[in-house]
Amino acid sequence: MRIPIAVSARHAHLSSNTLQKLFGEGYELRVHKWLSQTGQFSAEETVSLIGPDGRLDHVRLMGPPRERDQVELSRTDEHVLGLAAPLRVSGDLVQTPGLQVLGPAGCVTLAGGVITARRHIHMSPADATQLGLHDRQSVSVRIDSNGRDLTFGDVIVRVSPDFRLELHLDTDEANAAGVANGDFGEIELTPSGTGELRN
Structure with a gap:
């Protein structure tokens, strides 16, 4: 997705x-x-x-x-x-x-x-079910930005009925990948697919 x-x-x-x-x-x-x-x-x-x-x-x-x-x-x-x-x-x-x-x-x-x-993805319970993910799971997100392709690891999944699907990056991260509001990334699971948030 x-x-x-x-x-x-x-x-x-x-x-x-x-x-x-x-x-x-x-x-x-x-x-x-x-x-x-x-x-x-x-x-x-x-x-x-x-x-x-x-x-x-x-x-x-x-x-x-x-x-x-x-x-x-x-x-x-x-x-x-x-x-x-x-x-x-x-x-x-x-x-x-x-x-x-x-x-x-x-x-x-x-x-x-x-x-x-921490970079994170907001999503609803329905989105999480569709993607096979759960709250506080760690995933990677691949971004194809036409010359500055980048994969972000350690992206934390946040699940709530109030959330709408969206990846949040800060300005340093966005500049590194050459992306802006309205661009898209694609979720990739961590190698084990079971990464969890660690403080």
């Missing part, structure tokens, strides 16, 4: 509490664009991220707000900021570094929550 690709640039998922500190009491995110995953959107609002060695401006926020703050960066972004974030599945924030987040109404120092997201 061909898998549609979505390129995920640096972004932040913030809690309601953090949003109030950055934008003001009672502030609610405005929808910039609805995403393919059910109920998720990129917001009109952006923030600045400040690390030990540098700063990134105009970093897009994602909605709706989450219970815990999470900032997702590429390896290139980390070099700019002077951080060494672990490679993690979304939501796994134990022992992750923090940074400063600057908004129009204030600045918040996050004690943790900064990660580089």
Whole structure:
């Protein structure tokens, strides 16, 4: 099966509490664009991220707000900021570094929550059944990009009724393979076909 690709640039998922500190009491995110995953959107609002060695401006926020703050960066972004974030599945924030987040109404120092997201495929239970896959399984995805063909290993399968079929790559990964939003890849199982996510 061909898998549609979505390129995920640096972004932040913030809690309601953090949003109030950055934008003001009672502030609610405005929808910039609805995403393919059910109920998720990129917001009109952006923030600045400040690390030990540098700063990134105009970093897009994602909605709706989450219970815990999470900032997702590429390896290139980390070099700019002077951080060494672990490679993690979304939501796994134990022992992750923090940074400063600057908004129009204030600045918040996050004690943790900064990660580089592991490349992954969102899919519904019906997609998983059709492909013979299960949640947290590891697969490879082959990309034919007309001159920059590349096979990504260690791609984690994430299964939920709310998910729609989509491979998420960060900007470094997409640039390496010469792909953009709307391109496609093809799933290949790991040699044993039974690879599992390991933290």
